[in-house]
Amino acid sequence: MQELQSLFDRYTQAVYEKDAAAFLAIFDENVRVFDMWAWSYEGLAAWREMVTGWFANLGADRDVVTFGDIRIQQSGDMAVASAIARFAAVSEKGEELRFLQNRLTWVVQKKNGVWKIIHEHSSGPVDGSTMKVQLRR
Amino acid sequence: MQELQSLFDRYTQAVYEKDAAAFLAIFDENVRVFDMWAWSYEGLAAWREMVTGWFANLGADRDVVTFGDIRIQQSGDMAVASAIARFAAVSEKGEELRFLQNRLTWVVQKKNGVWKIIHEHSSGPVDGSTMKVQLRR
Numbered sequence: 001m002q003e004l005q006s007l008f009d010r011y012t013q014a015v016y017e018k019d020a021a022a023f024l025a026i027f028d029e030n031v032r033v034f035d036m037w038a039w040s041y042e043g044l045a046a047w048r049e050m051v052t053g054w055f056a057n058l059g060a061d062r063d064v065v066t067f068g069d070i071r072i073q074q075s076g077d078m079a080v081a082s083a084i085a086r087f088a089a090v091s092e093k094g095e096e097l098r099f100l101q102n103r104l105t106w107v108v109q110k111k112n113g114v115w116k117i118i119h120e121h122s123s124g125p126v127d128g129s130t131m132k133v134q135l136r137r
Numbered sequence: 138m139q140e141l142q143s144l145f146d147r148y149t150q151a152v153y154e155k156d157a158a159a160f161l162a163i164f165d166e167n168v169r170v171f172d173m174w175a176w177s178y179e180g181l182a183a184w185r186e187m188v189t190g191w192f193a194n195l196g197a198d199r200d201v202v203t204f205g206d207i208r209i210q211q212s213g214d215m216a217v218a219s220a221i222a223r224f225a226a227v228s229e230k231g232e233e234l235r236f237l238q239n240r241l242t243w244v245v246q247k248k249n250g251v252w253k254i255i256h257e258h259s260s261g262p263v264d265g266s267t268m269k270v271q272l273r274r
Contacts, residue, residue: 034240034258034260034262037262037263039221039240040240069177073244075213075214075215076212076213076214076215077213078213078215078216080215080244082171084176103171103176103258103260105244105256109212118210119210121171121242123261123263124260125172125175125260126174126261128174131269131272132267132268132269132270133268134176135268137176
């Protein structure tokens with residue numbers, strides 16, 4: 001459980017440091033990601049392209065990620081973690097510029113003694129009257 | 138694997154027949170659902186309320202569900218299934234009235250010899266320019 005909890009910390013740190021290699025290190029080679037902003041990324045190469053673009057677009061800003069409502073269920077060498085993730089863009093001076101929240105699901109599997117994310121699904125729910133995504137809970 | 142595949146068939150049949158009991162039978166008592174239309178349903182009682190409302194709102198119409206791009210990964214008594222789900226509303230006369238597609242993630246666990254969905258996450262990706270959800274792939 002401790003090892004699974006640490007995935008959240010590693011994710012947060014990698015995003016804050018805009019360290020694509022550290023970010024990708026927690027994902028499996030054959031990861032499938034149903035992302036907030038795109039139908040699907042299949043495999044680490046496609047996911048690498050996404051994260052490289054994300055970090056580059058931040059410019060001098062940083063994203064501070066925090067997780068709430070974390071739920072982890074483990075069975076053998078597979079587990080699921082779900083949470084509400086909060087992404088806050090912070091300026092070079094440390095001011096919070098904006099934020100959004102989404103739902104995050106990770107399915108993780110232990111391979112050669114290391115937990116890797118084999119599936120991620122992130123999204124916001126839809127307001128049926130406007131068909132717009134809700135970005136704040 | 139066969140048993141896991143059959144969850145898709147049972148889901149499709151329960152929805153077509155608007156049979157809430159058959160629908161709920163494939164979900165775990167403590168299921169957490171990150172649904173397309175709501176932040177979160179926690180537990181089967183909350184989920185029952187959703188499905189009862191869904192089936193009632195269909196009136197004389199039915200929803201025909203089909204799944205594409207199914208991917209299943211199993212390890213011991215836990216597994217993850219992800220897919221693109223297509224929901225088509227069909228009139229009493231059998232005409233397709235409208236449809237939408239979304240991404241679907243199921244995390245399932247074998248309890249007392251029976252696979253149950255312990256976590257579902259369904260969503261569409263967001264178009265960043267309009268913040269509207271994309272309902273067709």
